Amino acid sequence: xxxxxxxxxxxxxxxxxxxxxxxxxxxxxxxxxxxxxxxxxxxxxxxxxxxxxxxxxxxxxxxxxxxxxxxxxxxxxxxxxxxxxxxxxxxxxxxxxxxxxxxxxxxxxxxxxxxxxxxxxxxxxxxxxxxxxxxxxxxxxxxxxxxxxxxxxxxxxxxxxxxxxxxxxxxxxxxxxxxxxxxxxxxxxxxxxxxxxxxxxxxxxxxxxxxxxxxxxxxxxxxxxxxxxxxxxxxxxxxxxxxxxxxxxxxxxxxxxxxxxxxxxxxxx
Amino acid sequence: xxxxxxxxxxxxxxxxxxxxxxxxxxxxxxxxxxxxxxxxxxxxxxxxxxxxxxxxxxxxxxxxxxxxxxxxxxxxxxxxxxxxxxxxxxxxxxxxxxxxxxxxxxxxxxxxxxxxxxxxxxxxxxxxxxxxxxxxxxxxxxxxxxxxxxxxxxxxxxxxxxxxxxxxxxxxxxxxxxxxxxxxxxxxxxxxxxxxxxxxxxxxxxxxxxxxxxxxxxxxxxxxxxxxxxxxxxxxxxxxxxxxxxxxxxxxxxxxxxxxxxxxxxxxxx
Numbered sequence: 001x002x003x004x005x006x007x008x009x010x011x012x013x014x015x016x017x018x019x020x021x022x023x024x025x026x027x028x029x030x031x032x033x034x035x036x037x038x039x040x041x042x043x044x045x046x047x048x049x050x051x052x053x054x055x056x057x058x059x060x061x062x063x064x065x066x067x068x069x070x071x072x073x074x075x076x077x078x079x080x081x082x083x084x085x086x087x088x089x090x091x092x093x094x095x096x097x098x099x100x101x102x103x104x105x106x107x108x109x110x111x112x113x114x115x116x117x118x119x120x121x122x123x124x125x126x127x128x129x130x131x132x133x134x135x136x137x138x139x140x141x142x143x144x145x146x147x148x149x150x151x152x153x154x155x156x157x158x159x160x161x162x163x164x165x166x167x168x169x170x171x172x173x174x175x176x177x178x179x180x181x182x183x184x185x186x187x188x189x190x191x192x193x194x195x196x197x198x199x200x201x202x203x204x205x206x207x208x209x210x211x212x213x214x215x216x217x218x219x220x221x222x223x224x225x226x227x228x229x230x231x232x233x234x235x236x237x238x239x240x241x242x243x244x245x246x247x248x249x250x251x252x253x254x255x256x257x258x259x260x261x262x263x264x265x266x267x268x269x
Numbered sequence: 270x271x272x273x274x275x276x277x278x279x280x281x282x283x284x285x286x287x288x289x290x291x292x293x294x295x296x297x298x299x300x301x302x303x304x305x306x307x308x309x310x311x312x313x314x315x316x317x318x319x320x321x322x323x324x325x326x327x328x329x330x331x332x333x334x335x336x337x338x339x340x341x342x343x344x345x346x347x348x349x350x351x352x353x354x355x356x357x358x359x360x361x362x363x364x365x366x367x368x369x370x371x372x373x374x375x376x377x378x379x380x381x382x383x384x385x386x387x388x389x390x391x392x393x394x395x396x397x398x399x400x401x402x403x404x405x406x407x408x409x410x411x412x413x414x415x416x417x418x419x420x421x422x423x424x425x426x427x428x429x430x431x432x433x434x435x436x437x438x439x440x441x442x443x444x445x446x447x448x449x450x451x452x453x454x455x456x457x458x459x460x461x462x463x464x465x466x467x468x469x470x471x472x473x474x475x476x477x478x479x480x481x482x483x484x485x486x487x488x489x490x491x492x493x494x495x496x497x498x499x500x501x502x503x504x505x506x507x508x509x510x511x512x513x514x515x516x517x518x519x520x521x522x523x524x525x526x527x528x529x530x531x532x533x534x535x536x537x538x539x
Contacts, residue, residue, distance in 0.1 A: 065429050092433055098426040101530040102448045111444070115434040143529050163434075 014038040014076050015167055015199055016062055021071035023057050023225075031057040033224035034071070039167065044193055044200045046210035046217045048256070050264065054225020055203045059169050062201060063092050091160030093170040097152035099144040099159075105131070106140040109159045116163070123162075130162040131155075133192060150181035157189070161196065168193075168200045174209070186212055187241065194237055207260060211252045212244060219256070221263045228263030231256060316499040321506060324499040332488065332500075336507050339469055339484040342397075343515065346404025347465040351458060353405070354412025362420040362446065363438070379410035383468050387475035396476050400484070403472035408465035415457030419450025452531050455523040462515040470508065485511075 017038040023031045031054040039045055039062070047055035060066045061073055099108045109130055113123040131137050134154040144152055153173060160168060174182040190213060193200055204210050210217050217231045233252055235243065243249050298318040304310070305317040312320055325332065357375070361368035383403050390399040423446045431441050473486035485508050492501035527533060 060429075063429075063433055065432060090433065092430065094426045094430075096426060098424060098430060100427065100445070100448065102451070103530075111430075112434050114444070115431070115436045115440055145530060145532075 014040050014074075016076060017074045018058065018061060018068075019072045019074050021058075021061060021068040021073065023054070023061065023066070024069045030224035032061075032068075033226050035225065035227055037218065037227060039199060039201055041166070041199055042197065044202065044213055044215045046202045046204055046214040047220060048204055048207065048210045048217050048260065049220030049225075049228075050205065050222055052225075053220040053222040055220050056171050057225065058220075059171050059201060059203050062167075063090060063169055089166045091163065091165035091168045093153075093156050093160045093168070093173045095172045095175055097144065097149075097156040099152060099155055101144050103143075104140065105136065105142050105144070105147075105155050108144065108155055109162050111159060112163045126162055126164075130158040133161060133196075134158045134188065148181075149177055150185060153177065153185060154188075157192075161192065164196075166199060168198050170200065170202045172203050172205065175205070182209070183241070183244075189213065190237065190239060207253055207256050211249060211256055212239065217256055219259050219263050229259050231259060313496050313498050316502055320499050321502040325503040325506065328500055328503060332485070332504060332507055335483060335485045335488045335504065336511060339466070339473065339486065339508070340511055342400050342404055342469040342473075342484065343462075343466045343511075346401055346468060347408050347458070347462055347515075349401075349405050350408035350412050350461050350465065351454075354409050354457065354461075355416050355454060358413050358416035358420055358450075359442070359447075361417055362442075368417075375410060375413055378406060383407050383471050384475070387472045390472070391476055400469055400472040400476060403475075404465045404468035407468035408461035411460040411464065412454070412457045415453045415460075416450055419453025420446045422453065423449040452523075452527060452533065455519075455526060459516065459519045459523065462519045463512055466508075466512050466515060 018032075018035050020034045020036055021032055022034055025031055035054070035058065037058065047058060049055050057066070061068055064073070100111070103111075106127055109127045110120065110123050113126065114120075128137065128140070131140060134157050136151065136154050136158065139147065139151065139155075144155070147155070156173070160170075174185055177185065186209060189200075192198065200213075202210070202213060211233055214233050215237075217233060219228045219230065220226065221228045231252075235246075235248055235252065302317050302319065305315055316324070357371070361372065383406055386406065387399070387403050390402050393399070394402060427445055428441075431445055436444070469484065470486040473484040474490055477487040477490040485504050488504045489501050489508075492498070492504065
């Protein structure tokens, strides 16, 4: 089976890669140890592993928020740039919605464009279409604290998408939400991934979430953070709620759980 | 049904919060009046509430002019302290070196009693400027300290987000650190408002004993010299009311600014 409608992941050029990256923090924690990892155009990659396996660190390295101790973060030719230009190719969604409480929904989503120097009037159509994309067209004037947790996360996703980035980095964005809300947002995220033709790197500690969303799962182990194994999820997109109850999904979940268990078993002395 | 009852209870509580202080004030005034009448205390020791009120009315021309003088000084001191405190805090936030160099002196200015500085300032400066300087000195530190804390309290993920989008220092200041500091600044302002009044009064008293002045505190000193105790009480009452008024005005301003977004300004439903 091939991922219908998506760029075939194996042949596409890498957008960004970690080349034998080691990250040691000031307190001597080795968060990542000689990690090699590529992201290709059109992929939905999940980084799956227990707390402390360095999956968030890997994401922050990709975003350029921290620098590697050894090794390099290499950008592909299509997105060859740093700093300001790189920011335009990246969207980042944190575990918390991370909205500005003093600004309404519109201004929160407008922020990345404002920082690029766009006027409010010029940005308005893009802000509104980003809000429509996450189903919040009506909420532009609301303040974050007037919204539910799920809606706040949607605003956060709209903010990440408003610059029309090629690569979307998401750090356990749905971990704090209830299961019903998480399922709905999983579905919405897949729809956005397909219609907007994004590349996504998604950090999670949920086997089920990673199988449902991903075209590839990277399993990581902790202390020090390493990549244990990788799995391709070859179920075709679009995946809807029926996929969650299919035998195929169950089989992938079992294989992923086994891979995770053996990775974590191997890490013990 | 419960909702209606809860709303009625909330409304009753809100009404009680406004009414009860006045009730307790009336009870206290009545007790005061009875004590003065029963023991026939002479007005040069303790005037009754009625006499204080009638003095307040009969001396209104003198007292209101004095009140205006003190209020203007207080507000000028507060505004200068707010502007200076916020600007210096921003400067500290931009450069650790400047913060390390100057912060100890801001603390020294704060911990040295203003009563002790006032006579010196009165020698160096024209009297109005010296009084203003005293109001400014005591109001300055809470603005500086609160704003400094506020500027450091921006959400770390939002700081990362600003870095990701390549925000300039000015953009980060205007769109992230200053708004994050706003609740802290407003708290500082509320503290500074009361302190500014105290600074002005202290300086007026120091100036008054040197022989000149026209503020409320000067009127209090003057009345005490003349044993005009009812006027002293009337001036004291005005001073207390001015302090309460400043506090409420600043609290209201704080509420109006924060009501849409800050936890402190949100009424919780139960």
